[in-house]
Amino acid sequence: MSEHRRIAVVVNGTPYEAEVETRKYLAEFLREDLSLVGTHIGCEHGVCGTCTVLMNGVSVRSCLVLAVQANGAEVMTVEGLATDGQMHPLQEAFREKQGLQCGYCTPGMLVRAYELLEENPEPTAEWVREGLANNLCRCTGYQYIVEAVLAAAERLRGSSVAEGQPFEPATSSRTNQEA
């Protein structure tokens, strides 16, 4: 018993059609069938968030969504962030602020951060920290990731609020233990 279905899905603006086994997850489909290997697979059961992608505009764990369930959907992966070879301000900020070390969680972090800034372009550090608790990082302690997201938010808003950002340095003891 190995059932296949034909699906049509738009990924990062490009339409694809493919024949997939019904038990194949979206994350595996993206990587194996579309060669979009930016989406990483971590825990494979919905805990770590490394495989986070946007499906019809909201973040999902692509290891807990079947490829057949994405039939007819619009998906955005980390590869959808850059435009015309130009990195997205979030990606720039992650590089500048060193919001990554090993880089394994980064695709999920970036996609989740993108969703957070779509929801609230003027976030506080606390809000970003809580929002990123959705995703695990085992290297950075999150501090530089939070700083990168705040820096990107500032850049995306333009220079109108350059000073007086809700940018809180790590002063409390809980900052490294949140997520």
Add this chain to the structure above:
Amino acid sequence: MKPAPFNYHAPSTTEEAVGLLAELGSQGRILAGGQSLFQLMNFRVVKPENLIDINPVSELDYIRVDDGTLAIGARTRQSALERSTEAARHSPLIVEAVKNVAHPSVRNRGTVGGSVAYADPASELPAVVLTSGGEVVLTGADGQRTLSAGDFFRGPYTNACSPDELLTEVRLPRWPDGTGHAFLEFQRKHGSYALVGTAVLVHLDGESIDRVAISLCGVDQTPVRASRAEDLVRGNVPSDGLFEEAAAEATSDLHPLPDVKGSAAYRLKLARVYVRRALELAVSRAKGERP
């Protein structure tokens, strides 16, 4: 690929879904948000031969008030419940509770009906349905029946649904205006499973409590209603001493399972603290002292 192979069915109406259940019997399994079922399938704890995916059943995606009852369609995403102003007006308790379910990306897929039907004894939504005096609607090929929450949760991950029935709606009666609510739980880290959770509703008549409901999750085989603690509180004027007594009573006959995250004794101690705090918070909200 991690799950064992299965046949995939994607009905677009409740009728089709129930028809498939009737046809497949115990060979069929309902797939709702998949945030728990896929975990079990990935570890091959379960190997359903047929998955009946109700995600396309959009007629089960609704939040509405019927006759003073908040009716939530089984396929409603947890994230939609979290953002629903209608739900917040009618049952702020369930909205407060659902924010404790895992993380936003999980709630974007996870459904209200799936969470209630899964009947995880540590889960938030079953405890809320029990506290509110809620009901579930089960739909089968032969029609519908409505069960109280107390009759629905039978044991760990076990509910009263027959193999040919689909949970289609969760119903929460409205508590009177001025009711105070509180959902509190202890998680080892943000968004992880609760060691202990507690849901409280309180209504005051003048100085004294005239209606109260207290439930706990994570401390026994099912979510538990603390009826004797409710009896102790009802008719009395709230005080620190009363909350302390009620918390002791609520946790006097529970049987939490120990695991790597905490011993049974630790969970009982936590439960006692959380019931007291939830009572305090719900009463202060009923008095309008806290938002």
